[in-house]
Amino acid sequence: MTDEITDRELIRRIAREDREAFRLFYDRHAGRLLAYIRMLAREREAAEDLAQEVLLSVWRKAPSYRPDRGDVPAWLYTIARNKLVDLWRRRSARADEDGAVDLTRFESDEPGADGRVAALSVRQALGALKAEQRQALELAYFGGLTYEETAERLDLPLGTLKSRIRAGLAILRDVLTEPGPAVPAGTPTEAPAP
Amino acid sequence: MMHPPSETLLAHASGHLDRALRVVLEAHLDHCAACRAEVAAVSAPGGWALGALPRLPAPDALWTKLAARLDSAPAADPIPASVPLPLAARRELVPGGRVRWWRPLLRGARLAVLDRDDERGVALAVAHMPGGRVFPRHRHLGFEHAVVLAGGYEDERGAFVAGDFAIYEPGSEHGPHTLDGDDCWILFRLEGRVRFRGWRGALQRLIA
Numbered sequence: 001m002t003d004e005i006t007d008r009e010l011i012r013r014i015a016r017e018d019r020e021a022f023r024l025f026y027d028r029h030a031g032r033l034l035a036y037i038r039m040l041a042r043e044r045e046a047a048e049d050l051a052q053e054v055l056l057s058v059w060r061k062a063p064s065y066r067p068d069r070g071d072v073p074a075w076l077y078t079i080a081r082n083k084l085v086d087l088w089r090r091r092s093a094r095a096d097e098d099g100a101v102d103l104t105r106f107e108s109d110e111p112g113a114d115g116r117v118a119a120l121s122v123r124q125a126l127g128a129l130k131a132e133q134r135q136a137l138e139l140a141y142f143g144g145l146t147y148e149e150t151a152e153r154l155d156l157p158l159g160t161l162k163s164r165i166r167a168g169l170a171i172l173r174d175v176l177t178e179p180g181p182a183v184p185a186g187t188p189t190e191a192p193a194p
Numbered sequence: 195m196m197h198p199p200s201e202t203l204l205a206h207a208s209g210h211l212d213r214a215l216r217v218v219l220e221a222h223l224d225h226c227a228a229c230r231a232e233v234a235a236v237s238a239p240g241g242w243a244l245g246a247l248p249r250l251p252a253p254d255a256l257w258t259k260l261a262a263r264l265d266s267a268p269a270a271d272p273i274p275a276s277v278p279l280p281l282a283a284r285r286e287l288v289p290g291g292r293v294r295w296w297r298p299l300l301r302g303a304r305l306a307v308l309d310r311d312d313e314r315g316v317a318l319a320v321a322h323m324p325g326g327r328v329f330p331r332h333r334h335l336g337f338e339h340a341v342v343l344a345g346g347y348e349d350e351r352g353a354f355v356a357g358d359f360a361i362y363e364p365g366s367e368h369g370p371h372t373l374d375g376d377d378c379w380i381l382f383r384l385e386g387r388v389r390f391r392g393w394r395g396a397l398q399r400l401i402a
């Protein structure tokens with residue numbers, strides 16, 4: 001595992017228009033990206049088109065990537081979310097009937113590409129979140145609704161919704177960064193700047 | 195430094211900002227390590243969720259399409275290199291298109307619309323003015339989000355220099371002047387129109 005090229009190094013090479021590096025990035029991330037987009041996009045073809053747009057953005061944006069704004073998967077997540085929400089705005093179309101992405105769907109038993117055993121901490125995270133925080137995150141952070149739609153659905157003022165999301169994210173972050181049994185010692189990680 | 199509210203950073207990380215606001219925010223992030231750290235913090239759970247999904251094989255057909263797009267995609271963004279717009283902000287804009295400068299009703303200032311969403315009444319623009327000039331007093335009919343790209347300006351709220359992020363609420367009114375010295379470049383996202391005061395306002399209504 002340790003001789004595997006890091007995501008950060010791949011992005012550095014992609015920034016120099018290295019297609020081989022881009023192919024490696026594709027093999028490492030495109031499957032998961034597609035799986036996430038499929039949770040949220042209605043038709044299979046739309047999901048592939050959207051994944052293509054996201055990956056094209058990675059190619060274009062690689063020269064501007066800075067590690068201190070998040071690790072590569074977090075950066076990729078933000079790019080994917082922006083493309084998804086742009087699409088929803090254009091078509092005012094929704095994914096699932098209820099727009100939520102159940103957090104347990106991120107629970108797989110495989111180690112992450114960068115060696116993290118991220119999935120194992122899903123259970124910890126779920127245990128730590130209050131039901132109302134989990135619901136807000138499942139709709140508006142991981143799921144397919146805008147803030148306005150989520151606030152309306154939950155019959156909450158926008159400000160309350162946003163503070164639930166913030167509080168929920170802070171808890172998730174704690175679980176993620178907690179040195180616990182979920183991440184074995186010596187596992188190569190690419191942690192964001194503290 | 196003047197920062198965007200932290201909820202704007204959260205909205206950015208989870209995809210809830212429109213393109214014009216993303217460009218403005220990226221311009222601020224380029225100047226601000228504190229806000230970059232905040233974006234890192236709020237986007238981390240998303241990256242972690244992606245990483246926790248099963249590692250499915252990605253279809254070869256998708257790669258083939260993608261590789262073809264790389265061959266045909268225009269690499270350059272439409273903004274001339276002379277505009278001090280950071281790379282991350284440039285890459286947020288769609289490639290292609292053309293920027294047309296427009297000289298408003300005062301000497302030495304120019305303005306270009308970089309992106310617009312007519313349906314939602316949103317425009318992204320950059321203004322370029324020499325130092326030490328007065329900009330006509332005006333009222334915002336919708337929100338304005340602005341970032342100083344270079345130089346600086348001052349209004350009733352204080353002085354703003356490179357990297358500073360400012361929000362002007364609907365109904366707010368100000369009469370900025372650029373600081374002495376370097377040229378001032380401001381990137382801004384406008385909702386709705388701006389109404390000038392005095393004879394310029396009369397002229398604006400006449401030509402609108």
Ligand SMILES: [Zn+2]
Nearest residue numbers: 197198226229
């Ligand atoms: Zn800042």
